[in-house]
Amino acid sequence: MVGIKVEDVQEVTSGSELTHVPLAPPVVSGLLNLRGHIVTTIDLRRCLQLDSRPADQRPVHIILRSDEGCVGLLVDQVGDVWDVGDDDFEAPPKTLRGSLRELITGAYKLDGGLLLALDTERALAFSSGEQT
Amino acid sequence: MSGLDTIAKEFVVESRENLDQLEIDLMALEGNPSSRETLASIFRTVHTIKGAAGFMRLPKLEALAHSGESLLSRLRDRVLVINPVITSALLALADCTRLMLTHVEQTGTEGDTDCAAIVERLARVGEGGGQTRSQQPDGDPPPEAEAVVQPNASEGNRPVQAGSNVRVNVEHLDKLMNLVGELVLARNEIIQFSAIQESSALLNTSQRLNSITTLLQEGIMKTRMQPIDKVWNKLPRVVRDAAQYCGKRVRLEMEGKDTELDRTLIEAIQDPLTHVIRNSIDHGLETWEKRVAAGKSAEGHIRLRAFHEGGQVTIEVSDDGGGIDVAAIRRKALERGLITPEQSRGMSEPEAMNLVFLAGLSTAEKVTSISGRGVGMDVVKTNIEQIGGKVSVQSQAGVGTTLRMRIPLTLAIMTALVVTSGDESYAIPQVNVLELVHVEAKEVRAKIEVMCDAAVYRLRGELLPLVWLDGQFTAGASDTTRARLVGRLTECDAVNIVVLQADDLKFGLIVDDVSDTQEIVVKPLGRHVRGIPIFAGATIMGNGRVALILDVPGLAVRSSVLSEAREKSAVRSDVSIEADPEPKQALLLFSGPDDTRMAIPLSRITRLEEFSRASVEHVGGRDVVQYFGDILSLTDIATLMPGTRARSRPSLTTASESFQVLVYSKDGRQLGVVVDQILDTVEERLVNMRPTTRQGVTGSVVINGRVTEILDLDTLSADVVAAPVSEHARAGAEV
Numbered sequence: 001m002v003g004i005k006v007e008d009v010q011e012v013t014s015g016s017e018l019t020h021v022p023l024a025p026p027v028v029s030g031l032l033n034l035r036g037h038i039v040t041t042i043d044l045r046r047c048l049q050l051d052s053r054p055a056d057q058r059p060v061h062i063i064l065r066s067d068e069g070c071v072g073l074l075v076d077q078v079g080d081v082w083d084v085g086d087d088d089f090e091a092p093p094k095t096l097r098g099s100l101r102e103l104i105t106g107a108y109k110l111d112g113g114l115l116l117a118l119d120t121e122r123a124l125a126f127s128s129g130e131q132t
Numbered sequence: 133m134s135g136l137d138t139i140a141k142e143f144v145v146e147s148r149e150n151l152d153q154l155e156i157d158l159m160a161l162e163g164n165p166s167s168r169e170t171l172a173s174i175f176r177t178v179h180t181i182k183g184a185a186g187f188m189r190l191p192k193l194e195a196l197a198h199s200g201e202s203l204l205s206r207l208r209d210r211v212l213v214i215n216p217v218i219t220s221a222l223l224a225l226a227d228c229t230r231l232m233l234t235h236v237e238q239t240g241t242e243g244d245t246d247c248a249a250i251v252e253r254l255a256r257v258g259e260g261g262g263q264t265r266s267q268q269p270d271g272d273p274p275p276e277a278e279a280v281v282q283p284n285a286s287e288g289n290r291p292v293q294a295g296s297n298v299r300v301n302v303e304h305l306d307k308l309m310n311l312v313g314e315l316v317l318a319r320n321e322i323i324q325f326s327a328i329q330e331s332s333a334l335l336n337t338s339q340r341l342n343s344i345t346t347l348l349q350e351g352i353m354k355t356r357m358q359p360i361d362k363v364w365n366k367l368p369r370v371v372r373d374a375a376q377y378c379g380k381r382v383r384l385e386m387e388g389k390d391t392e393l394d395r396t397l398i399e400a401i402q403d404p405l406t407h408v409i410r411n412s413i414d415h416g417l418e419t420w421e422k423r424v425a426a427g428k429s430a431e432g433h434i435r436l437r438a439f440h441e442g443g444q445v446t447i448e449v450s451d452d453g454g455g456i457d458v459a460a461i462r463r464k465a466l467e468r469g470l471i472t473p474e475q476s477r478g479m480s481e482p483e484a485m486n487l488v489f490l491a492g493l494s495t496a497e498k499v500t501s502i503s504g505r506g507v508g509m510d511v512v513k514t515n516i517e518q519i520g521g522k523v524s525v526q527s528q529a530g531v532g533t534t535l536r537m538r539i540p541l542t543l544a545i546m547t548a549l550v551v552t553s554g555d556e557s558y559a560i561p562q563v564n565v566l567e568l569v570h571v572e573a574k575e576v577r578a579k580i581e582v583m584c585d586a587a588v589y590r591l592r593g594e595l596l597p598l599v600w601l602d603g604q605f606t607a608g609a610s611d612t613t614r615a616r617l618v619g620r621l622t623e624c625d626a627v628n629i630v631v632l633q634a635d636d637l638k639f640g641l642i643v644d645d646v647s648d649t650q651e652i653v654v655k656p657l658g659r660h661v662r663g664i665p666i667f668a669g670a671t672i673m674g675n676g677r678v679a680l681i682l683d684v685p686g687l688a689v690r691s692s693v694l695s696e697a698r699e700k701s702a703v704r705s706d707v708s709i710e711a712d713p714e715p716k717q718a719l720l721l722f723s724g725p726d727d728t729r730m731a732i733p734l735s736r737i738t739r740l741e742e743f744s745r746a747s748v749e750h751v752g753g754r755d756v757v758q759y760f761g762d763i764l765s766l767t768d769i770a771t772l773m774p775g776t777r778a779r780s781r782p783s784l785t786t787a788s789e790s791f792q793v794l795v796y797s798k799d800g801r802q803l804g805v806v807v808d809q810i811l812d813t814v815e816e817r818l819v820n821m822r823p824t825t826r827q828g829v830t831g832s833v834v835i836n837g838r839v840t841e842i843l844d845l846d847t848l849s850a851d852v853v854a855a856p857v858s859e860h861a862r863a864g865a866e867v
Contacts (some may be wrong), residue, residue, distance in 0.1 A: 008785075017676075017677055019556060019670075019677055019678040019680065020555075020556060020677065021661050021664070021667075021680065022604070022605030022606075022663060022666075023605060024660065024661045025660060025664065026662050026663075027660075028661055030678075031657075031661075031678040031680075032671055032678065033672050033676055033677060033678050035317070036314045036317055036672060036680050037655075038655045038657070038672065039658070040657070040658035040659075040661055042660065068658065068659055069658065069662075071268045071658065072166045104852070110437045124660075
């Protein structure tokens with residue numbers, strides 16, 4: 001379960017066809033036509049080095065605002081919008097390693113489990129850094 | 133913003149326009165001294181400036197304009213007749229006024245600009261320091277340097293129509309252009325959608341939408357079009373100043389002033405064009421003594437021609453000078469190690485001619501420490517190529533040189549051929565497409581041959597290297613063994629070959645299917661995918677899907693079609709340099725502050741100059757020199773570099789007669805960077821570059837046994853270049 005700050009999110013869309021970009025970094029899943037704007041989408045699964053999504057599962061695009069226009073983030077599904085308090089927040093544990101540690105700012109301890117707070121800036125910069 | 137500020141701003145903008153007009157008129161008057169109309173226009177301009185200056189309480193400017201007016205009234209009363217001395221004095225007035233306007237814009241006051249000297253000069257000229265009518269000698273033309281503008285008879289002296297024009301902010305136009313781009317895309321989608329619906333009403337409406345959109349697109353494009361005269365009207369002054377600087381006599385002819393192109397392109401060609409013309413005058417034309425000896429007219433001719441041709445604009449700059457000495461170029465390129473002797477032998481005359489575009493090669497016979505190091509033509513080529521254009525040069529020894537630039541009409545919307553490979557569509561810019569070849573399945577084995585590991589097609593007797601589009605999409609070296617190629621050819625059905633042109637090279641791209649040509653709107657790629665060399669951008673197709681636009685030169689390099697050919701023809705361009713993992717770079721070495729060694733990529737420098745100390749003027753807290761009719765502000769490298777120890781001998785104040793300057797231009801503005809001493813130019817591979825934390829330095833490398841810092845002028849000069857108002861931006865600010 002991963003959380004993104006609501007103010008970073010412009011909108012959520014699904015069902016748009018993606019154009020594959022040959023030779024692009026592996027995290028880039030393709031280009032999306034968002035009402036006439038071309039948006040690069042990044043697969044969050046590949047960012048977090050998870051297994052590929054099953055072919056029958058339709059992904060959802062979260063359109064994020066970034067300094068350089070919109071960027072899409074491909075996720076499995078969108079849950080809910082929650083208010084979380086700073087009191088529940090804790091920095092990632094020292095034992096956490098790998099790309100996850102790079103990409104999250106910490107976790108919110110909620111009743112149902114941990115909500116990982118995604119550092120969207122880092123996630124986007126990380127994935128563009130691979131090819132430069 | 134207070135009311136006064138607004139008035140001051142308007143005053144500055146209007147006055148600058150008036151000054152532009154003044155310069156144009158002065159040039160026209162030199163060509164046709166008897167034109168009372170032109171003289172009256174000049175008089176009006178100066179009078180307007182004087183009046184406004186009085187109203188704005190700018191006494192110095194008022195006094196300056198007043199002295200100009202006095203001189204002009206003597207011209208009008210025919211006591212004096214225009215001559216180069218008077219013109220120069222009036223141009224000096226215009227320059228001084230510009231400086232004051234900049235000051236007014238920045239501080240609201242006219243500043244401490246010293247215009248007394250110019251007032252005095254104007255008065256002296258007016259008192260007959262210049263030639264009076266009765267003294268004018270007859271017969272032989274005066275041997276002094278001068279430039280004459282010869283407007284094309286059919287185009288010149290057209291009265292300017294006022295009143296029917298509206299000023300529009302350029303930003304609005306850009307926004308409109310973007311919106312039209314979106315509309316074109318939406319239209320494409322609607323048309324495709326309506327084609328599959330069985331509604332005649334929808335079909336009718338979408339057809340109307342189609343034609344209206346096309347008309348609107350053309351209309352908006354037209355509003356962005358500007359006549360090339362917008363750039364050209366600055367050139368007479370450039371020619372005049374350069375002619376005086378070089379002590380040559382030059383006549384400038386212009387043809388096709390009304391040729392229109394997109395305003396972003398107008399801005400982009402200004403610098404290259406100016407550079408080319410200065411080059412023609414400096415290196416192309418001979419001195420008048422030499423010309424007369426060679427049986428030519430004493431006056432050198434520079435001819436500008438612009439015209440539309442096949443959806444592109446062609447601009448030609450011709451001179452009737454000595455021409456390019458091809459043998460000398462070969463020799464120099466060999467000396468400099470830019471080509472090998474074998475390459476030189478295999479090179480045709482035109483190919484050798486195009487060596488002038490190589491960085492580090494000078495066309496000037498005499499190479500001094502300052503000029504003739506070959507900075508420049510490669511910059512012109514790069515600039516023109518950046519806007520999708522091409523440059524070529526033709527020359528005949530003793531007869532002259534013609535430089536031809538071909539540039540597209542507009543950048544935002546282009547015609548492209550849509551092809552498919554796999555499941556995706558790709559757009560290929562139509563300018564790169566030469567022809568389409570379809571090979572039937574049964575003919576494939578016969579017509580497509582395999583040489584070692586490369587497939588070729590015989591196109592009218594010439595071997596055309598073939599490249600599979602999908603083969604370029606796999607990372608790493610594409611797997612092209614002979615067996616695989618043969619296998620591919622056996623299994624495939626009919627083959628579609630798109631014959632493409634990249635630089636001077638043809639190659640065939642094999643695609644799955646060829647759709648049709650479409651107008652596409654070019655959109656930039658996001659940062660994650662921007663660095664991929666084979667894509668130039670993306671666009672949205674009629675079905676709403678995103679399609680990538682192929683970058684044909686990039687494709688050629690990736691498929692190594694180009695780099696191999698390049699080795700044969702040996703004309704190294706920036707494209708093939710990119711393909712080289714550790715490209716050699718031409719660097720300019722100079723000694724920096726604190727006796728350090730510094731270097732800068734030669735491509736970043738437009739010219740190297742040496743100025744005498746006497747030519748430096750001190751204006752508004754800056755050191756400036758007059759430079760080809762422009763004002764070049766000078767900055768010492770020591771003041772640019774943060775953290776250098778206080779210089780023991782600042783080069784601008786040393787006692788030596790002259791100093792050396794790197795002329796660097798960015799965003800249309802030029803900046804002179806004063807350095808201690810220019811040492812040499814070298815070709816180096818920038819390997820083992822040590823990163824550095826020092827601001828403005830890319831890194832350090834060892835060159836000729838000394839640690840040398842590679843300077844990043846872009847960062848260093850950012851605030852210095854940005855400070856004064858860009859004349860460039862202002863020129864583009866209105867339509």
